[in-house]
Amino acid sequence: MTRVTDDIIIRAVARVLIPFIQLYGLYVIMHGHHSPGGGFQGGCILGASFILYLLTHGLEEARTRMSEIKAGLFSSFGLLIYSGIGLLCLILGSNYLDYGKLSTILKVMPAQARSLGILGVETGVGIAVMAVMFSVFFDISTGGTIPESEEDLRGKDE
Amino acid sequence: MEVTVLVQTTDKAFEILEKARNEARELLYSSAKLTSETKSLEERREARAFLSGAQQSRLALRNFTITSILLFAFWILLSGRFDYFHLVLGIICSLLVAYLSHDLLFANIRLGDVRIRARRFFAAAPWFLGQIFSANLHVAYLALSPKMPVDPEIIRFKTKLESDISYVALANSITLTPGTITVDIREGEFFVHALDKKVAYDLNTGEMEDKIAHIFMEADHVYIQDVLDVSRIFGALK
Numbered sequence: 001m002t003r004v005t006d007d008i009i010i011r012a013v014a015r016v017l018i019p020f021i022q023l024y025g026l027y028v029i030m031h032g033h034h035s036p037g038g039g040f041q042g043g044c045i046l047g048a049s050f051i052l053y054l055l056t057h058g059l060e061e062a063r064t065r066m067s068e069i070k071a072g073l074f075s076s077f078g079l080l081i082y083s084g085i086g087l088l089c090l091i092l093g094s095n096y097l098d099y100g101k102l103s104t105i106l107k108v109m110p111a112q113a114r115s116l117g118i119l120g121v122e123t124g125v126g127i128a129v130m131a132v133m134f135s136v137f138f139d140i141s142t143g144g145t146i147p148e149s150e151e152d153l154r155g156k157d158e
Numbered sequence: 159m160e161v162t163v164l165v166q167t168t169d170k171a172f173e174i175l176e177k178a179r180n181e182a183r184e185l186l187y188s189s190a191k192l193t194s195e196t197k198s199l200e201e202r203r204e205a206r207a208f209l210s211g212a213q214q215s216r217l218a219l220r221n222f223t224i225t226s227i228l229l230f231a232f233w234i235l236l237s238g239r240f241d242y243f244h245l246v247l248g249i250i251c252s253l254l255v256a257y258l259s260h261d262l263l264f265a266n267i268r269l270g271d272v273r274i275r276a277r278r279f280f281a282a283a284p285w286f287l288g289q290i291f292s293a294n295l296h297v298a299y300l301a302l303s304p305k306m307p308v309d310p311e312i313i314r315f316k317t318k319l320e321s322d323i324s325y326v327a328l329a330n331s332i333t334l335t336p337g338t339i340t341v342d343i344r345e346g347e348f349f350v351h352a353l354d355k356k357v358a359y360d361l362n363t364g365e366m367e368d369k370i371a372h373i374f375m376e377a378d379h380v381y382i383q384d385v386l387d388v389s390r391i392f393g394a395l396k
Contacts, residue, residue, distance in 0.1 A: 008343050009329055012322040019259045023229045026251040027236045034239070065258075 004058035014056040021049040029126040033115055039122035043129025050134045059141060071135040078128025085120050097121070213394050221264045224272065226256035228263070278373045285369060290335055293357070297336040300354060309354045316347050317367060324374040328367060335366075 005011055022045075029042030054062035085097070092101040099117025103110045229252035237244055264272070300308055319325055329340040332350055337357040341349040352358035 008322050009326050009340075012326040015262045015265060016323070019225060019229060019255050019263050020232060022255045022258065023232055023251060024236065026255065027233060030244075030247050030251065031237065031239075 004061075005056050011056045014052050018049050018053055021052070022046055025049065025126075025130075029122055030119070032122045033118050039125025040129050042122075043126040044133060046126065046130035047133025047137075050130070051137045054134075054137065054141065066134060068135060068138050071131045071138065074131035075128045075135065078124045078126070078131065081124030081127065082121055085117060085124070089117075213391065218260065222256050222260040225260045225263050226252045229255055274375065275373060278375075282369050282373055286331060286366075289366070293336045293338075293360075296356065297353065300337075307354065310351065311358060312341065312349055312351050313358050313361065314347055314349050315362065315364075318376075319346075319367065319371055319374070320376050321374065324370055324376055327374065328370045331366060331370070332361065 025042045025045030025048075027042075028037035028045060029039055032038030032042065050062070050066055053065065085099075085102075087096070088105075089098045089101050090096050092104060094101040097117075099114040100110045101113075102117050103113035106113050106116060108116070230248055233248035233252055234240075234245075237248060300306065317325070317328065319328060325343055325346075329343060329348070332338050332340045332348075337353040338361055339351045341351055343349075350361060352361060
């Protein structure tokens with residue numbers, strides 16, 4: 001499962017397609033408040049692009065792009081964005097995730113503040129979902145052995 | 159007496175020569191095996207050494223720029239909203255993706271190749287379209303004629319192409335042409351399923367392969383651009 005595929009067509013086509021898949025994922029995240037889509041769907045597409053890279057280029061090369069540790073950090077970071085925006089609303093004196101109050105900081109109309117606030121939350125959700133998707137797949141393909149630090153990863157590679 | 163001694167010594171000399179030759183051959187084989195094992199590693203290291211410093215960063219910058227421009231065009235196609243906010247978002251997203259994976263899209267392309275390849279691709283596109291059109295007619299004839307004169311076979315041929323992307327281009331243009339399907343590529347050997355003799359003959363002439371090799375600047379072609387590239391690398395090394 002984790003070794004490099006020997007099919008040259010699959011490898012080359014995946015290599016060319018991955019940037020466009022990633023951009024499509026970001027498009028789905030960023031247009032979530034106008035059209036179908038949103039943080040979870042876009043995050044899944046982003047995670048799928050990394051999973052495709054792992055399947056076609058093997059575990060070792062995928063680690064140079066996105067390691068387990070980075071994936072863990074990104075998932076926490078996404079959650080931090082989400083809960084940070086929610087708590088900011090709480091601190092400004094309204095309900096959790098009530099973006100209307102953000103207009104006092106952003107200096108825009110309340111309606112616009114709602115739009116921007118949900119965009120920020122969607123971004124956080126997208127990052128978290130991408131990282132979690134990838135780390136779940138990583139755990140499946142490594143059989144659950146989790147390295148403790150970046151040095152461990154490098155030691156294993158060599 | 160002297161003659162027999164002479165013959166014996168010559169025999170002995172030949173034996174020694176033979177033994178030495180065998181040993182040399184074994185040595186050569188083992189070294190060849192070693193080379194093939196470490197070849198990819200060495201090639202990567204050589205490429206890194208050749209494209210050291212300024213050259214490499216220039217290559218990376220060029221890849222980054224072209225990738226982000228392509229991605230931004232794709233974003234505009236997808237988005238369909240041309241207000242300030244969404245365009246800025248698009249620029250940020252395409253820069254982010256280009257930063258993440260600028261080395262993927264143009265992995266095996268040397269400096270100065272992209273424009274020539276694009277021009278050659280558009281010059282060769284009508285030929286490919288004509289080929290597909292005529293093959294369509296031929297397959298329609300095969301399907302509609304009462305006897306159905308199909309004679310399927312798998313043909314295999316060794317290709318002279320070198321890079322992965324040209325393999326993919328050839329395989330996909332074979333598949334796109336009605337009547338032929340690429341089944342597999344193994345170590346530079348194509349396995350193609352052909353519907354009848356005429357289609358197989360058309361493929362075996364190798365015209366399509368030549369066109370692909372021309373587009374991707376490979377195999378038996380020496381170009382002015384290649385010489386220019388080498389001179390640039392020499393300049394950097396000096």
